[in-house]
Amino acid sequence: MAPSGTADGPRMPRLARSPAARLAAPLLLLGLLLLIDQLGGPELRIGGLMVAVPAVCASFLRPAAVLVVALAAFPCLVVAAMGNGQIGALNFPVTLATAALVGTASVITARVRRRRERQLAQARWVAGVTQRALLRPLPERLGRLAIASTYMAADQEAAIGGDLYAAADLGEGRVRVMVGDVQGKGLAAVEVASGLLGAFRRAARHHTPLPAVPGYLDRNLREDLIELADVPPPQPGDAEQSATPTTANYPERFVTAVLVDVAADGDSIRVVNCGHPSPVLLHHDDVLELDTCQPAVPLGLGDLTTEAQHVDRYELAVGDVLLLYTDGVIEARDVLGDFYPLVDRLAGWSGLPPDDLLDELTADLLHHVGRRLGDDVAMVAVQRVA
Secondary structure, eight states: OOOOEEOOOOOOOHHHHSHHHHHHHHHHHHHHHHHHHHHHOTTOOOHHHHHHHHHHHTTTSOHHHHHHHHHHHHHHHHHHHHHTTOTTOTTHHHHHHHHHHHHHHHHHHHHHHHHHHHHHHHHHHHHHHHHHHHSOOOOSEETTEEEEEEEEESOTTOSOOSEEEEEEEEETTEEEEEEEEESSOHHHHHHHHHHHHHHHHHHHHTTOOGGGHHHHHHHHHHHHHHHHTTOOOOOTTOSSSOSSOOGGGSOOOOEEEEEEEEOTTSSEEEEEEESOOOOEEEETTEEEEOOOSSOOOOBTOGGGOOOOOOOEEEEOOTTOEEEEEOHHHHTOBOTTOOBOOHHHHHGGGTTOOHHHHHHHHHHHHHHHHTSOOSSOEEEEEEEEOO
């Protein structure tokens, strides 16, 4: 299964990441500069480059290592000055003073950088814990389904965003799956996602029928938004707020989502699409987009319509794979601005189990965008195995 987290670039080799190798590199550079200075004679003086070495090291060495490099630069400068006949020059003390100032500033810079790195590492750790608590790992098997999921945050400073997924066992072999995308970003989107996932799990525990689930989630979401905005709910008899609070009273936020119920025998699925990208069904060598004939409004906007939720039904054969995803997949662009061709890519991966399918899809998606996502991505693949 593709790992959750950010879309990071390639890592450096282990030797290049070791503290000893990082310290040896600038020391060797100082020695090389000194050698060039001595071989070049009085006409070639590169003491200024030696002074700059500690400043460069501040971007990747620890403060103590930067101090070692700064101290090592002094004897190199003295030896270079002696070889060039500059040891008695009037500006030589200025050169040493400059080296001292640059070295001190470099050590201070390295300390600030290390503190920021520790703060960032702590923030990423907290984000990772939040992700595991919010997006609970889906079981590898539910009923007649094999399941795999993945999440990738576009922001490399975080590990969680507004995309969400969940699966629930409804009993008697029936399974319900949801994938959604909160409008907006940041901690507010995470809070909305948390509330919606809680409502989804409550609906599953209460065995709420699929056609009623979107309305149940919509009401819970709008109540949560009212609380987030710290706006008191309407009171009975209030002339200005008749029966249902409107989006004018709380943050304009909604969630696109798709909900899928799998029958106990696994022969069919029922789908409700609330303004979300259409699921894709891999049936033998065919890739079918399950477009709804009557899309519903996103969750959180249920007060804008009184229409009942439409439920689509599709057959599901043994070996079929259903892919649910957020729009971060199909809206991912390459350097030329072309969108990711999801359906075309899936045609070459028919027959793969869910884990392998998501691994291939994740790697290909990151290659398409140059390993930098423009939006969060959540995907769930389910396969009927019996």
